[in-house]
Amino acid sequence: MSPELAHLTALLRTIFDLGAEDDRGSPPPPSDWHRWAALVESNRLSPLLGNRLSAGMRITGMPEALARELAAAAAEEAREAAVREVALAGLRATLRAAGLDWIELKGVAVAADLYAARCERAMTDADLLLPSPEACLAAGESLAGAGFRIARDMPGHHHLAPLRDHSTLLAVELHHNLTAPPLSPAHLETLWARRVPAGEGWRFDDPARLLHHALHIANDPVDTPLLRNLVECGALAARLGAEAWEDLERLAEQVGRRGILDEVMSLASELTGCPGMKAAPSPLTFWMRRRLEWHGHPTRLGRGAPGGEGTGDLAHAEGRLPPAWIGAPAALCSVLTLRGRKTGAGRQPLRAGLSVGAGSATLVHRTDTGRCICSPAGGDRLDHRPAGGDPG
Amino acid sequence: MPVTATFHEATLGPDLVSEWRGDPLAAAAREVFPVAAAGSPAGRRVGFHLQPAPGGGGVLRMDGTPLCSVPADTHLAPLIEKIGSVLAVRLAPGWLVLHAGLMGIGDRFLLLPAERRSGKSTLCLALARHGWTYAGDDLVFFHPGRRVFHPFCKALTLKEGSFPLLPAEGKVHFDPARGPIRYFAPEHQCDSAIPAGRVVALATPLFDPASPPEGEIRPLAPELAALSLVQQLVGGAARGEGALEWIRELCALPCRILRHPGAPVSVQLARRCLEERT
Numbered sequence: 109m110s111p112e113l114a115h116l117t118a119l120l121r122t123i124f125d126l127g128a129e130d131d132r133g134s135p136p137p138p139s140d141w142h143r144w145a146a147l148v149e150s151n152r153l154s155p156l157l158g159n160r161l162s163a164g165m166r167i168t169g170m171p172e173a174l175a176r177e178l179a180a181a182a183a184e185e186a187r188e189a190a191v192r193e194v195a196l197a198g199l200r201a202t203l204r205a206a207g208l209d210w211i212e213l214k215g216v217a218v219a220a221d222l223y224a225a226r227c228e229r230a231m232t233d234a235d236l237l238l239p240s241p242e243a244c245l246a247a248g249e250s251l252a253g254a255g256f257r258i259a260r261d262m263p264g265h266h267h268l269a270p271l272r273d274h275s276t277l278l279a280v281e282l283h284h285n286l287t288a289p290p291l292s293p294a295h296l297e298t299l300w301a302r303r304v305p306a307g308e309g310w311r312f313d314d315p316a317r318l319l320h321h322a323l324h325i326a327n328d329p330v331d332t333p334l335l336r337n338l339v340e341c342g343a344l345a346a347r348l349g350a351e352a353w354e355d356l357e358r359l360a361e362q363v364g365r366r367g368i369l370d371e372v373m374s375l376a377s378e379l380t381g382c383p384g385m386k387a388a389p390s391p392l393t394f395w396m397r398r399r400l401e402w403h404g405h406p407t408r409l410g411r412g413a414p415g416g417e418g419t420g421d422l423a424h425a426e427g428r429l430p431p432a433w434i435g436a437p438a439a440l441c442s443v444l445t446l447r448g449r450k451t452g453a454g455r456q457p458l459r460a461g462l463s464v465g466a467g468s469a470t471l472v473h474r475t476d477t478g479r480c481i482c483s484p485a486g487g488d489r490l491d492h493r494p495a496g497g498d499p500g
Numbered sequence: 501m502p503v504t505a506t507f508h509e510a511t512l513g514p515d516l517v518s519e520w521r522g523d524p525l526a527a528a529a530r531e532v533f534p535v536a537a538a539g540s541p542a543g544r545r546v547g548f549h550l551q552p553a554p555g556g557g558g559v560l561r562m563d564g565t566p567l568c569s570v571p572a573d574t575h576l577a578p579l580i581e582k583i584g585s586v587l588a589v590r591l592a593p594g595w596l597v598l599h600a601g602l603m604g605i606g607d608r609f610l611l612l613p614a615e616r617r618s619g620k621s622t623l624c625l626a627l628a629r630h631g632w633t634y635a636g637d638d639l640v641f642f643h644p645g646r647r648v649f650h651p652f653c654k655a656l657t658l659k660e661g662s663f664p665l666l667p668a669e670g671k672v673h674f675d676p677a678r679g680p681i682r683y684f685a686p687e688h689q690c691d692s693a694i695p696a697g698r699v700v701a702l703a704t705p706l707f708d709p710a711s712p713p714e715g716e717i718r719p720l721a722p723e724l725a726a727l728s729l730v731q732q733l734v735g736g737a738a739r740g741e742g743a744l745e746w747i748r749e750l751c752a753l754p755c756r757i758l759r760h761p762g763a764p765v766s767v768q769l770a771r772r773c774l775e776e777r778t
């Protein structure tokens with residue numbers, strides 16, 4: 109683990125009161141605060157840390173400008189949270205008036221009881237599970253009547269296209285399933301039975317909430333805050349008594365996801381010191397470990413790129429591969445074309461392709477200034493050539 | 501509810517009233533949103549209080565929900581401004597919101613759309629000191645159906661560079677993003693709806709120390725004014741119906757760029773913008 113990730117993880121253990129006391133507190137400051145800040149930013153932890161600084165937490169050696177930046181992020185998120193609270197109340201009232209049932213997931217489901225203040229848990233939308241695809245559509249219609257409009261189209265996902273209220277800017281994802289590939293109707297029914305009241309809404313009970321958090325991590329797109337989500341899993345796990353823990357294991361088996369739970373919780377436990385499960389090293393945990401270190405830092409693939417340029421794009425391209433492919437010898441030759449997306453670092457879109465051969469994989473990545481070829485399975489070879497030549 | 505030393509009820513947006521309970525929160529809110537709410541509007545109400553911490557500051561709660569920690573009392577007012585502004589904008593369905601100042605003399609108003617850090621607030625301060633009526637230095641609301649503007653009843657917000665223009669005494673607040681901040685409540689503050697026809701001209705202020713000593717007024721072509729207005733429309737043209745039609749109407753007014761080296765030249769130029777019909 110890099111010093112920056114170790115430092116950040118220790119802070120999070122302190123904040124969430126996780127693990128042994130010796131592992132908490134403010135460890136020696138990392139030498140690279142830029143990378144530390146990039147990890148914080150990419151895990152959407154700025155408001156949490158900023159708010160804790162405002163509440164009196166001290167982080168030894170932190171540059172003053174960075175502390176101010178974090179405090180500003182907390183203030184920004186506080187105003188977002190203020191609107192979100194009012195908008196969520198309106199959303200719940202709309203669904204209740206339509207006679208619909210729902211379960212609040214992810215951020216909305218943990219903001220109230222895992223965090224000291226609403227500004228600490230940044231979220232881009234509210235995720236709700238409806239009991240059936242029909243209920244999902246009915247909820248969509250009710251929300252359309254209340255001013256929500258389709259924000260962007262996402263065909264084939266396990267939720268409807270995100271809806272957004274153009275006044276409050278609250279975005280909502282109405283889920284009819286929890287994973288891709290989908291859970292069976294029977295499994296969904298099992299989970300739906302775990303609905304408990306929470307404030308003005310509904311959420312899963314603690315074991316089911318933790319299971320869904322773990323499933324979500326395994327289903328995560330590449331640009332979601334993995335460290336934060338794992339720490340939240342740790343915080344949820346730390347609340348479970350022995351009986352609830354057994355209940356969680358039974359539930360995971362019932363819905364056929366015990367393996368995923370074990371893999372996610374073994375890593376969460378390693379990071380946070382929370383109770384966990386033992387899992388053999390797997391492609392998923394390998395992939396997650398790599399993802400934890402990606403942001404703002406050259407990966408094994410990207411190390412050596414001029415000025416680190418393109419690192420995020422390499423990580424992005426790498427992360428879009430199904431975890432099971434990482435390190436696995438591929439028998440077939442294929443070329444995938446991945447359309448690069450603008451990354452958090454504001455880099456320009458680029459194209460990357462993956463060529464997989466027997467026992468090796470070659471990633472071709474092109475930027476405006478050049479092209480690099482990486483061969484992860486063959487070691488750390490990294491080759492840069494000027495753009496415009498043979499695409500290789 | 502009565503207005504007491506430890507309670508302030510302020511109008512935030514067209515249909516939004518806020519309640520700030522307990523000092524130092526109420527005092528800070530009174531400084532930022534000085535116009536006390538009149539009567540009991542049918543709109544939404546949001547209530548805030550501060551759960552104090554021993555060394556100052558505390559946890560700010562909205563309707564009982566903890567929003568954030570405040571490190572010291574000096575951080576309260578800028579936070580109140582941020583939260584109040586975003587609630588005003590986003591809890592005003594049906595209203596269009598422009599990032600602009602609005603100042604008037606008598607029943608004629610000058611709209612001042614401009615980007616942040618362009619000197620809007622400093623110009624508004626100079627105009628307010630010359631007897632102009634203040635209707636906002638940051639946000640202006642417009643309802644296309646009712647055909648009215650609504651002022652944003654916030655005090656002028658001035659950053660450190662403008663402090664020499666203010667009286668020496670006065671509270672200095674701190675914002676982690678903007679640095680030191682002071683608030684100024686103009687003597688003549690408009691707190692009621694302004695019929696659309698009373699906004700007679702549009703001027704984009706441009707503070708430029710290198711401009712001629714007498715400043716200059718340049719006409720702004722309607723298509724460029726339209727582009728600038730779309731940029732300053734909060735939430736973009738998709739926010740509400742009638743946005744583009746409203747912009748078309750605004751572009752039919754005399755539109756100018758007001759380039760100035762500071763007060764008092766800016767005041768003279770603004771007056772010309774308001775008085776010259778074409």
